[in-house]
Amino acid sequence: MSTPHCTAVIDLGALASNVALIKSKVNGPEVMAVVKADGYGHGLIPSARAAVAGGATWLATALLSEAIALREAGVRERVLTWLNTFDDRFMECVSRDIDLAVNSVESARAIANAAYNVDCRARVHVKVDTGLGRNGVTFDDLDELILELQKQSENLEVVGVMSHFAYADEPTNPTIAKQIQVFKDSVDKLEAAGFELEVKHLSNSAATMGLPDTYFNLVRPGVAMYGVTPGDQVGTAASLGITPVMTLKSNIALLKNVPAGTGLSYAHAYYTKEDTTVALIPAGYSDGVPRAASNKGPVLVGGEKRLVAGRVCMDQFVLDVGGLNVKLGDEVVLFGDPAKGHPSVEEWAAAADTIGYEIITRIGPRVVRDYINSPF
Ligand SMILES: *Cc1c(COP(=O)(O)O)cnc(C)c1O
DSSP, rough: OOOEEEEEEEEEEHHHHHHHHHHHHHHHSSSEEOOHHHHHTTHHHHHHHHHHHTTTTEEEESSSSHHHHHHHHHOOOOEOOOOTTTOHHHHHHHTTOOOOOOOOOHHHHHHHHHHHHHHHHEEEEEEEEEESSSSSSGGHHHHHHHHHHTTTTTTTEEEEEEOOSSSTTSSHHHHHHHHHHHHHHHHHHHHHHTOOOEEEEOOOHHHHHHHGGOOOOOOOGGGGTTTTOOOTTTHHHHHHOOOEEEEEEOOOOOOEEEEEEEEEGGGGGEEESEEEEEEEEEEGGGGTTGGGTTTEEEETTTEEEEEEEEESSOOOOEOOTOOOOOTTTTEEEESHHHHHHGGOOOHHHTTSSHHOOOOOOHOOTTSEEEEEEOOO
């Protein structure tokens, strides 16, 4: 047996606990666990099952293909998917009992047509653009969509209304109150049109962790379930009570002594200040170690945090381990749980000038996923 070059340890027990914490925090509303993008890089199916073990009663994906994959793995919970193309796999979704978002007259027609073809009634959630300026029908166009939904009622059952925030990670941003108001007006309009809305959902992680006015009867967290903060104004993972689910680790593949003034790695972006020992770490940007964090990303090695020395390359980077007691094969941790002394995803995000979401979702396909503490 050999050691993998780079491993993402996924603590499914922590994922389930994070969901349970969110569920007790919102105290009443159901939890729709967002498992898009391969469970934010943690694995679609294991993440979905751990979220259900933690109390989620709904699952959500962006793409229809991801929702279909959940059903094909035998997941039976309610599933919603919201990012369809104009000619997407609607028939496969409707026949697999997957809820779909409707964002336009055209999508209402396409979904109704698919439902007619498979002889089912499709369950749809009206996706309203309450101010994000991205997906969803504008409030101004909602009347026209309602007329179409009424016309297609034999094939479409409107069960929900949803929207998404532009600024939920800035809890005092004035757009939040405006979006809540447009959302409430949309609910009123849909209910006045005779639709019985089973679920009304607006809260992503940031809203779920800090804005109770946004809960309605279902919350839709993603990143927080994975123990990563939705933004630095919302608090640290520890202050929110959530535990990081992913630990990214590697091992020292080579140690060598070099003199002071040695340039390390491409373009010699780092020079050793004194005679020292350098360690080669076999993980690079193709594994999700951001190149933008060259000379900046923190790594736990020999009991200390050291910054990447020089460029992050495709498959490897170097650490200056001068003064540390390390040997070939020793484990190094790029990020994980700060409570265990690991650097955090958030520190890597800051080093790479990005957000934690991008760090966890870009872990490459050749990184071995090691699932631990499974609650199912
Ligand atoms: C990704 C996404 C979410 C989850 O967002 P987080 O910030 O990860 O909690 C919720 N709703 C929609 C529409 C999304 O696209």
